Amino acid sequence: MNIKEVFAEKLSKGERVIIPYITAGFPGLEETIELIRVIENAGCGIAEVGVPFSDPMADGPTIQYSSQKALEKGVTLGKTLALLKKNRAKFHIPLVIMGYYNPFYQFGLEKLAREAKEAGVQGFIIPDLPLEEAGEWVKLCRSHEIDTIFLVSPTTSLERAEKIAKLCTGFLYCVSVTGVTGARKEFPPYLKNYLKNLQKITDLPRAVGFGISSPEHIKMLYPHAEGMVVGSALIEVIRKHPRQPQLGEETAKFLGGLVQAAANR
Amino acid sequence: MKYPDKRGRFGKFGGKFVPETLIPLLEELESAYLAARKDEEFKKELNYYLREYAGRPTPLYFAERISQKIGGAKIYLKREDLLHTGAHKINNTLGQVLLARRMGKKRIIAETGAGQHGVATATVCALLGMECLVYMGEIDIERQKMNVFRMELLGARVVPVSSGSKTLKDAINEAIRDWVTNVKTTHYLIGSVVGPHPYPLLVRDFQAVIGREAKRQILAKEGRLPDYLIACVGGGSNSIGLFYPFRRDRVKIIGVEAGGYGVDTLKHAATLVKGSPGVLHGAFSYLLQDKDGQIIETHSVAPGLDYPGVGPEHSYFKDTRTAEYTAVTDQEAIEAFHTVSEVEGIIPALESAHALAYAMKLSSRLSKDKIIIVNLSGRGDKDLEIVREYVGERE
Numbered sequence: 155m156n157i158k159e160v161f162a163e164k165l166s167k168g169e170r171v172i173i174p175y176i177t178a179g180f181p182g183l184e185e186t187i188e189l190i191r192v193i194e195n196a197g198c199g200i201a202e203v204g205v206p207f208s209d210p211m212a213d214g215p216t217i218q219y220s221s222q223k224a225l226e227k228g229v230t231l232g233k234t235l236a237l238l239k240k241n242r243a244k245f246h247i248p249l250v251i252m253g254y255y256n257p258f259y260q261f262g263l264e265k266l267a268r269e270a271k272e273a274g275v276q277g278f279i280i281p282d283l284p285l286e287e288a289g290e291w292v293k294l295c296r297s298h299e300i301d302t303i304f305l306v307s308p309t310t311s312l313e314r315a316e317k318i319a320k321l322c323t324g325f326l327y328c329v330s331v332t333g334v335t336g337a338r339k340e341f342p343p344y345l346k347n348y349l350k351n352l353q354k355i356t357d358l359p360r361a362v363g364f365g366i367s368s369p370e371h372i373k374m375l376y377p378h379a380e381g382m383v384v385g386s387a388l389i390e391v392i393r394k395h396p397r398q399p400q401l402g403e404e405t406a407k408f409l410g411g412l413v414q415a416a417a418n419r
Numbered sequence: 420m421k422y423p424d425k426r427g428r429f430g431k432f433g434g435k436f437v438p439e440t441l442i443p444l445l446e447e448l449e450s451a452y453l454a455a456r457k458d459e460e461f462k463k464e465l466n467y468y469l470r471e472y473a474g475r476p477t478p479l480y481f482a483e484r485i486s487q488k489i490g491g492a493k494i495y496l497k498r499e500d501l502l503h504t505g506a507h508k509i510n511n512t513l514g515q516v517l518l519a520r521r522m523g524k525k526r527i528i529a530e531t532g533a534g535q536h537g538v539a540t541a542t543v544c545a546l547l548g549m550e551c552l553v554y555m556g557e558i559d560i561e562r563q564k565m566n567v568f569r570m571e572l573l574g575a576r577v578v579p580v581s582s583g584s585k586t587l588k589d590a591i592n593e594a595i596r597d598w599v600t601n602v603k604t605t606h607y608l609i610g611s612v613v614g615p616h617p618y619p620l621l622v623r624d625f626q627a628v629i630g631r632e633a634k635r636q637i638l639a640k641e642g643r644l645p646d647y648l649i650a651c652v653g654g655g656s657n658s659i660g661l662f663y664p665f666r667r668d669r670v671k672i673i674g675v676e677a678g679g680y681g682v683d684t685l686k687h688a689a690t691l692v693k694g695s696p697g698v699l700h701g702a703f704s705y706l707l708q709d710k711d712g713q714i715i716e717t718h719s720v721a722p723g724l725d726y727p728g729v730g731p732e733h734s735y736f737k738d739t740r741t742a743e744y745t746a747v748t749d750q751e752a753i754e755a756f757h758t759v760s761e762v763e764g765i766i767p768a769l770e771s772a773h774a775l776a777y778a779m780k781l782s783s784r785l786s787k788d789k790i791i792i793v794n795l796s797g798r799g800d801k802d803l804e805i806v807r808e809y810v811g812e813r814e
């Protein structure tokens with residue numbers, strides 16, 4: 155299934171798509187594969203795998219921590235792709251890679267698109283690559299049939315959001331607040347309106363991210379978006395339970411709660 | 420062709436590699452700046468503060484004793500160390516705080532390495548009644564304690580940064596994270612010609628006063644342009660400030676980076692000499708990175724040069740051979756620090772001591788009719804403890 159089909163299927167059942175984020179190599183590369191299987195078995199639609207970077211300027215302390223730990227273990231983009239390629243048969247949900255531009259640029263954009271495709275990666279999110287700088291990358295992804303997922307933010311004008319949506323495929327990543335990633339208790343009052351306005355300019359599914367950390371959040375967002383990205387809150391669970399079998403059990407329990415809320419049952 | 424272009428590019432360098440949240444802010448900043456640049460009122464106001472408060476113009480001083488001691492070219496020093504707060508940084512902070520005030524911002528955040536930019540920012544915020552928060556790496560806080568105290572005296576809050584290498588690069592990351600969060604109220608006052616467009620443009624413009632004055636002064640004193648311009652390069656603001664007005668002249672332009680323990684060791688900050696192009700802090704430019712594109716931790720005895728990136732216009736200058744870049748070691752800088760203190764009665768900042776070290780090396784090979792201008796970007800009071808504790812070459 156590709157990203158578009160996942161959204162179509164979940165939406166047809168009146169459900170929303172939960173998109174968990176994990177950092178590749180946190181707590182270890184082996185666990186990364188186990189975690190993707192947990193994500194799939196919990197009924198989440200898409201898995202987002204982060205490639206660690208030394209200077210993650212859009213991330214709060216939690217993801218900074220997981221990135222730093224992964225880097226200390228020697229995790230690289232090359233190793234992440236090799237790992238996914240070797241284990242791709244073990245799961246079926248679409249995989250999206252998230253990462254900062256510099257490691258991708260140094261790897262070689264053409265080579266990255268090719269090898270990502272071979273590893274079964276369906277999409278990319280590059281938070282420091284805004285539309286102005288993304289021309290070449292988008293072209294490469296089109297020719298390899300990889301989705302280019304772009305972010306819109308509460309500071310983005312609708313006019314600009316429309317331009318972004320034109321370059322975007324898969325889903326539109328709607329940043330919930332002005333700020334960095336990190337689990338939050340509350341969301342700003344303008345969020346609902348902002349999501350509603352985005353519907354006027356695109357048919358892409360809207361996935362909200364940054365701060366989502368509980369089933370209550372999912373329920374609150376259910377009427378306003380088609381997908382929800384959960385990052386820091388999941389990383390916190392992993393950080394608390396880094397070893398098996400607790401790692402599998404606790405993440406499954408946490409994600410299960412989110413998926414249930416996303417099914418509106 | 421005028422650089423940067425509309426996309427903020429100097430040739431292939433520069434650009435805006437930042438999270439989407441910041442793009443509208445950068446656009447707002449750019450249009451506010453372009454309007455201010457044309458506004459006579461703004462220029463008058465900035466010039467007023469530069470003259471009456473900061474102490475411009477700074478002298479172009481003929482360092483006769485040093486010149487004689489070396490026996491080569493005539494060495495002139497552009498005395499940015501005489502500015503209020505003791506470094507060139509205030510040229511930029513005055514410009515940006517006045518701009519931020521025009522934009523209705525009430526809160527200023529900044530990063531600092533040596534503490535010089537932090538002090539200059541705290542100073543101007545005190546002067547103009549702005550809230551001021553300065554991010555500073557824990558390691559830098561440790562080695563520049565006096566500047567931390569100065570910032571606090573001036574009413575700023577200094578926030579220790581404990582992520583990554585705990586130095587300037589991480590202070591910038593933290594400042595960007597703050598800015599992304601407090602977009603409406605806050606202006607991020609970058610201290611060098613780095614970061615996304617339009618920062619490299621506006622910081623360069625605010626620092627170019629150094630080169631404009633130097634040009635006028637050398638023509639008055641010598642009736643001709645100099646043969647060499649020399650400045651140290653951290654992020655690249657004091658150097659671009661000196662170089663920019665001379666970029667089309669027949670003058671040899673040399674930027675001096677921090678060679679640390681030597682550029683063939685892993686402990687240096689010679690970004691243009693040893694680095695390769697990539698993206699850090701919002702711009703495509705040379706940087707020090709490993710083969711996987713992770714940013715490398717740098718080293719320099721001069722905290723203000725201890726940064727793995729460099730302004731995109733310098734990368735452009737390097738590739739177009741408008742300027743040449745070299746490095747001197749910690750040891751050479753420390754020696755120059757002592758020499759200039761003893762011979763001229765001027766205690767230079769360790770950053771500036773890098774430019775001085777190279778100038779003296781070069782001068783010894785030149786004839787007496789040659790002229791060198793060195794940018795003395797700051798004074799060395801902040802570095803006394805480092806110099807006192809410096810134990811010489813470690814290898």
Ligand SMILES: Cc1ncc(COP(=O)(O)O)c(C=O)c1O
Nearest residue numbers: 535653654655656657723770797
């Ligand atoms: C005195 C002095 N010179 C030079 C620098 C290096 O910065 P830049 O290369 O932007 O001039 C600093 C930075 O803190 C400084 O304090």
